[in-house]
Amino acid sequence: MYIRKFLKKITVGFYFIQRVIIQHFCKAWLNTILFLYNVPHGNVKTGGGIFRIRISRKGVLKIGDNVNFANKWEVGYPLKSYIRIKGSGVLTIGNNVGINSSLIFCDNSITIGNHVHIGGGCKVFDNDFHNMNYMDRRDPVLNGLTKTSPVVIEDDVFIGTSSIICKGVTIGARSIVAAGSVVTKSIPHDEMWGGNPAKFIKKINIQ
Ligand SMILES: CC(C)(COP(=O)(O)OP(=O)(O)OC[C@H]1O[C@@H](n2cnc3c(N)ncnc32)[C@H](O)[C@@H]1OP(=O)(O)O)[C@@H](O)C(=O)NCCC(=O)NCCS
Numbered sequence: 177m178y179i180r181k182f183l184k185k186i187t188v189g190f191y192f193i194q195r196v197i198i199q200h201f202c203k204a205w206l207n208t209i210l211f212l213y214n215v216p217h218g219n220v221k222t223g224g225g226i227f228r229i230r231i232s233r234k235g236v237l238k239i240g241d242n243v244n245f246a247n248k249w250e251v252g253y254p255l256k257s258y259i260r261i262k263g264s265g266v267l268t269i270g271n272n273v274g275i276n277s278s279l280i281f282c283d284n285s286i287t288i289g290n291h292v293h294i295g296g297g298c299k300v301f302d303n304d305f306h307n308m309n310y311m312d313r314r315d316p317v318l319n320g321l322t323k324t325s326p327v328v329i330e331d332d333v334f335i336g337t338s339s340i341i342c343k344g345v346t347i348g349a350r351s352i353v354a355a356g357s358v359v360t361k362s363i364p365h366d367e368m369w370g371g372n373p374a375k376f377i378k379k380i381n382i383q
Contacts, residue, residue: 199223224248228258235261240271252277252296284324295337302327302343
């Protein structure tokens with residue numbers, strides 16, 4: 177009994193030390209990448225593995241203060257966060273934002289407000305990746321000419337785990353997207369939506 181408790185303490189301690197070391201290393205790495213890409217940013221956090229960022233020559237990324245890009249974290253386990261900016265895409269992330277092991281792929285414009293929570297394993301796109309015309313899809317160049325439309329996620333939005341936010345969508349302030357939703361239409365402020373495609377569930381934050 178005593179030995180089991182002792183070994184458990186050692187294991188927990190080992191995990192803790194491992195996590196602290198990895199977190200510091202990943203944060204230093206993230207700051208280096210942001211410096212190399214010349215990204216304006218405040219305090220950022222990450223951990224649980226190298227956080228991937230790829231920005232095209234004309235792409236723009238702006239990150240606010242106190243932004244946490246969790247990797248392999250709790251609900252998001254074992255996924256990592258990845259930001260990809262293509263062409264002249266502009267991705268703006270506000271202050272006090274938490275993005276848990278999610279993918280943001282920007283080819284036009286994605287704006288994330290302040291105090292936004294994006295749950296583990298979400299995907300946010302402002303484009304369709306492939307051409308809608310099957311003949312054009314056969315051509316590698318034309319295939320890449322895809323429809324794009326800006327995405328806006330307003331302040332205090334909470335997006336549940338494994339949700340997909342499609343192009344052209346605005347999610348109004350303080351609204352909630354239920355877990356596993358596919359959002360294809362804009363959501364007004366102070367509402368909960370869910371499902372595939374996401375539909376109105378209820379009004380929230382009514383005083
Ligand atoms: C959205 C959520 C917060 C709603 O919780 P709630 O306010 O307690 O809502 P309820 O459970 O009372 O459900 C209200 C209605 O929404 C529906 N609903 C709840 N979750 C849903 C979902 N994921 N998809 C579709 N519909 C959903 C319920 O079936 C219910 O429908 P009904 O009124 O027809 O019976 C919760 O269901 C959820 O998705 N939690 C996951 C949180 C998460 O992913 N966190 C991220 C961690 S990284």
